[in-house]
Amino acid sequence: LKIQAALSRATRGTVVYIMGDCVLTNENTQDSGLVSGFGHYNAILNVGIRVTLDGTYCSSITFKNTNPAARQVIFFLGIMAKLKNINFQEDNTTCTQTSVNPMILFGNSNAIVDNCVLGEVYDVNQDDSTVGNIIMCSGSKFTNNVIDSWGLKTKTNTGSCMKFSGVFVDNNKFTNIWTTDNSESGYLMSVLSSTFINNVFEDNTVPQGEIYFSGNKSLCYHNIFNSSDIGNITLAGNTANNVFISLDLNERIAVRLRSICNDNTFLGLKVKEGDCAFDLGIESTFANNYIKNLSIITTDSTEGKEYNILYANKAFCRDNVILLSAATNALENLYVIEANASSVVTGNVTSASSIGRLDEGCVAEGNTVAWS
Secondary structure (H helix, E strand, C coil), X not given: CHHHHHHHHCCCCCEEECXXXXXXXXXCCEECCCECCCECCEEEEEECCCCEEECCCCCEEEEECCCCCCCEEEEXXXXXXXXXXXXXXXXXXXXXXXXXXXXXXXXXXXXEEECCEEXXXXXXXXXXXXXXXXXXXXXXXXXXXXXEEEEECCCCCCCEEEEEECCEEECCEEECCEECCCCCCCEEEEXXXXXXXXXXXXXXXXXXXXXXXXXXXXXXXXXXXXXXXXXXXXXXXXXXCCEEEEEEECCCEEECCCCEXXXXXXXXXXECCCCEEEEECCCXXXXXXXXXXXXXXXXXXXXXXXXXXXXXXXXXXXXXXXXXXXXXXXXXXXXXXXECCCCEEECCEECCCCCEEECCCCEEECCECCCC
């Protein structure tokens, strides 16, 4: 109440500092006001337009879920508001994987979230696209933060664990996100028309979770995706100079239509349930990528089952190095590249004995096979 009282009195340009250890509850909330496209939220801390909430002098903030209710959000950031230097976690006796929990953060247009630790957080468990997210930012900046030790229910819902729309997402760490429920889930991370650079995503175990990029304006540069067990990845816009290492994927990596995926490194990827590792959409470009020790894990003994490393649908696939694990190299009916007549497949190098199955009319030149 004291923090919210200070925020309520704060004029534009004011910095509100939190002192000492802090415990928040949801006994009292404040109407956020109407957010276009999202409705009203019940804010526990409502940070107004151009107001800054700074935790520099606060060692930790703990949230206790004493009044579970729908449409609550802990940190609601108005236009151009800032949340800085916050060390936050939820109380794991009142917040659980199955309880109705508040969203942690809603960031409005031009809001900034910087140098915050958001740790030990649990799924909101609300089937509503406007509240079914732990974090939701729109037109804002999300920089230098740590997301750590989140426990997800990962049930089917219409929201996302984290949703960034038109956001500058830079130099964050997403780690130790986990679930004990491997039923079908919504998106682990949804990134729409955003700039996603210099981030680390590692040591996460959400086998049905999807990392989903969308929008031709999406940029995914210089990130590390490491040592995680997730469902699948969808790439859109421009994806370049990233490292994907030791990922266990339930299905595949998809490159959306008219998107570019260039100059990336893929090391030790495992596809556990699918029959295709990379699915290239119409008029997409997949070029200058280095793929090593890729495995398709299968227990299917059905004769005639076919496997693709790359499937190109009217796509450009050129100058890639595609080196497979020994077991995957030995699969029956393996096609490193399967491409239709409208595709271009040139200058690729593979450890397999054949480049794959290319339809008549596919432009295919300068590919090297059986390389070791």
